[in-house]
Amino acid sequence: MLSVYLRSLLRDEAAVDDLFQETMLVAWRRLDDCDLDRPFGPWLRGIASRLVKAHYRKQKSAPVQLHETVLAVVDRHFENITQMAGDTWDEKVAALHRCVDDLPEKQRGVIRERYFEGMPASQVACQCQISIEACKKRLQRGRAMLAECLKKKGVLDGGGVVT
Template sequence: MLDTKARKAFEILARENSRMLTVYLRGLVRDEATVDDLFQETLVVAWRRLDECDLDRPFGPWLRGIASRLVLAHYRKQKTAPVMLHEEVLQVVDRHFENINLLAGDTWDDKVAALRECIDGLPERQKSVIGGRYFDGLSAVEVAERLELSLEACKKRLQRGRAMLAHCLRTKGVLSASEATS
């Protein structure tokens, strides 16, 4: 049985990493109910395996490792998987999350707040396509139809919007130059 100190450490680490874990899962799974289920399952597995965790090392990568295995298992059970969801892709995504974690801003929430500020600062043309694509989960075709744009115009606005966001995040110290181009 885990002692009180380990239990408290787990509670703190789980709370500090909960937003990051949710964002990570949302990047891999579109269905919100499935994201919620995988989030809970990740924390349950992490709790059960806490004695295997080296608490002197970063908790986020360990938690994302558990989550990525659960996501892969979820897709295997469904007998469907996104074309790009392979172990190598998950490792790249995890490295990006870790790079974000190492940059300026004390907490994940600080980094999310910086992203929100950058999104709020976008011109309306870019904000509407970014919002449709990433917040509403629409495809580029669906965003183009919603905004009555050609697909090419929509893709160009998305490209420009992402570039503007990357520039804004670099100026805030939340995104490194190498990440902005990858």
């Protein structure tokens, strides 16, 4: 969830990875300050949001969506995800994994390597011994099949948005 939260605030994947690790280090150092009787997610997201703000200050550019009101709304949405019975993030991820497992082998392989292993499409194509165009087509078909499967499971709405 922390990684998803950071991705909602940052476009740069390297920055997401760096700030994820930095958030975990700060949290580890400040674990004694955490009230374990309260939810852990908001405390961790608070650390992450301060680090994101510092990141943008250092870059001398802050996107509009970092306004305090927007951060509060994003945080509230993440808190709602963890509190909704039958609609938790873990259940959505489990549904995604079941849908991936149900894909035909050709699509399952490229989807896993591209999105689960984080390989660039060119490397996936090379590993599968197919052209980059064939790899992109398999990924496209695989994503369409996943979207259809997730719609049937009630995880996506009609527009392909996670509900």
